[in-house]
Amino acid sequence: MSWFAELWNHPVIQHKLPIATLETVQMVGLSSLLTALLGLPLGLLLVSTARGGLTTNATVNRVVGFVANIVRSLPFLILMISVIPFTRLVVGTSLEWRAAVVPLTIGAIPFYARLVETAVRDVNPGKVEAARVIGATRRGIVVQVLVREALPALVASFTVTVIALVGYSAMAGVIGGGGLGALAISYGYQRFDPIVMVACVVVIVVIVAVVQAVGDAVARRLDHR
Amino acid sequence: MTTAPRIQVIGLRKVYPGAGRDVVALDGIDLSVQPGEIHGIVGRSGAGKSTLIRCLTVLERPTSGSVVVDGEELSALPEARLRAARRRIGLVFQHVNLLDSRTVAGNVAYPLEVAGVPRAARAARVAELLDLVGLGERADAYPAQLSGGQKQRVGIARALATEPAVLLCDEPTSALDSATTRQILGLIRELRDRLGITVLIITHEMAVVREICDTVTLLDHGRVAEHGPVGEVVAAYGSRLARELIPVPTLPLGDERTFVEVAYSTDDVPTHRVLAAVATLGTGVEVAAGTIETLAGRRVGRLRLDVPAADVDRALDALRTAGVHAEVATGADPGPDEDAGDEEAAS
Numbered sequence: 001m002s003w004f005a006e007l008w009n010h011p012v013i014q015h016k017l018p019i020a021t022l023e024t025v026q027m028v029g030l031s032s033l034l035t036a037l038l039g040l041p042l043g044l045l046l047v048s049t050a051r052g053g054l055t056t057n058a059t060v061n062r063v064v065g066f067v068a069n070i071v072r073s074l075p076f077l078i079l080m081i082s083v084i085p086f087t088r089l090v091v092g093t094s095l096e097w098r099a100a101v102v103p104l105t106i107g108a109i110p111f112y113a114r115l116v117e118t119a120v121r122d123v124n125p126g127k128v129e130a131a132r133v134i135g136a137t138r139r140g141i142v143v144q145v146l147v148r149e150a151l152p153a154l155v156a157s158f159t160v161t162v163i164a165l166v167g168y169s170a171m172a173g174v175i176g177g178g179g180l181g182a183l184a185i186s187y188g189y190q191r192f193d194p195i196v197m198v199a200c201v202v203v204i205v206v207i208v209a210v211v212q213a214v215g216d217a218v219a220r221r222l223d224h225r
Numbered sequence: 226m227t228t229a230p231r232i233q234v235i236g237l238r239k240v241y242p243g244a245g246r247d248v249v250a251l252d253g254i255d256l257s258v259q260p261g262e263i264h265g266i267v268g269r270s271g272a273g274k275s276t277l278i279r280c281l282t283v284l285e286r287p288t289s290g291s292v293v294v295d296g297e298e299l300s301a302l303p304e305a306r307l308r309a310a311r312r313r314i315g316l317v318f319q320h321v322n323l324l325d326s327r328t329v330a331g332n333v334a335y336p337l338e339v340a341g342v343p344r345a346a347r348a349a350r351v352a353e354l355l356d357l358v359g360l361g362e363r364a365d366a367y368p369a370q371l372s373g374g375q376k377q378r379v380g381i382a383r384a385l386a387t388e389p390a391v392l393l394c395d396e397p398t399s400a401l402d403s404a405t406t407r408q409i410l411g412l413i414r415e416l417r418d419r420l421g422i423t424v425l426i427i428t429h430e431m432a433v434v435r436e437i438c439d440t441v442t443l444l445d446h447g448r449v450a451e452h453g454p455v456g457e458v459v460a461a462y463g464s465r466l467a468r469e470l471i472p473v474p475t476l477p478l479g480d481e482r483t484f485v486e487v488a489y490s491t492d493d494v495p496t497h498r499v500l501a502a503v504a505t506l507g508t509g510v511e512v513a514a515g516t517i518e519t520l521a522g523r524r525v526g527r528l529r530l531d532v533p534a535a536d537v538d539r540a541l542d543a544l545r546t547a548g549v550h551a552e553v554a555t556g557a558d559p560g561p562d563e564d565a566g567d568e569e570a571a572s
Contacts, residue, residue: 126318136308210524224368
């Protein structure tokens, strides 16, 4: 039996790898979506309330920044375990990929928010000034100037975040989150089956490569500088 | 003129609270610009030029004083009313500040979108504006594909989009080469002639004032140091503006000899009479440097004469008798700051 045939006919790879891959994609996909929806506004809030921002508010800025820093400084494994009660409250269970979405999203929001903050801060303040003179409202400036002008950088930051989530999602396997991480641990580590291990690694590398390629292509299309 | 000024600033003060000591950026500025006039504001860095333009658009609230543009007092308007009022002001920036994510047409359309102009009317107006600034063909280009001069044309089109009564230009040509500067200044003058718009240009380049300004104000340490129509200002020979607008070619630094500086306008004395008067001073007197220029319809000459020390008083008398302005200047052309005391004595 050739090496490839051995891989192909491996019962775990035939039956469990596709399911685990789907779980990882779902886990990462849903938590990425939630991260974008919540992390972007949070990042914009950080920029807007900062000194020299559109609605300077030192208190809000400090509190939000402090919370973001705490979440970011926790190792993901510890964060994941410590939010289990909250996960049960939201999802009803702490197992399966759906449950893993909760800690993944909580961990990724401040990560992405900080990247958003940096990207938006790079928008030339002269553009904001021009929009103010034109008579644009604050909301208009945030959407049409800050977000629109930073969009290529926001997409690039989002790509980085999604890839980080792929990494975290493997860790979620440790506490029963399912996906490729769980498969690699139970077969590759606990049963010492190198073939399953290699297969998991290959699939994860492919996922990351695809995410990076798509992210780069989108960012390039949006960038007219 | 009896018409109401289009821009009227009275007693404008702007103080930035600092640690320990407040910084007074503008210290009681009075300014008035008539409709259709091109007014230049000059001054060195730190004189308060940028603060002034930020107060005129109320990007910064004045500490006290009043700013009236096109009949409306802006300094006290609440933010919401200010947004509408700003549509009557077009602002052109040194670094243009176009949105890189929008095409040329998109950038010009932006103020119209903000003003709530319907799509069809917007497209027509954008086409008209781009033709006005000579960029009709580049509507679909992105700013990154344009030259510096083209970008500034887009900036001007954007500033004019909402048909403002006043066009404020903050160092509009400082980032451009001299040929492009002339084109942009030519465009601004043409727009004034065609649209009757009132223009206020902030600049540190005297060339801008010489090219297109009707009136000029010199700011110094947050105050108005000199102001008036360009033609009158250059005829006030001892004034700092006259010296900067029509500078005598500089002499080598460190030359400590006595020079007599002569200034005249051909309205009073034709050049040949001035030269004849110089000739009567004798062979010891040499013209070391000189310039004759025509500005705001007035031809003004300035000469620097190398005069033997013993003959200075006689030379001054002879030149003044001939009807020209004459005074002693020492060494190389002093900067306007250093001779601020002298000029009061001279005038």
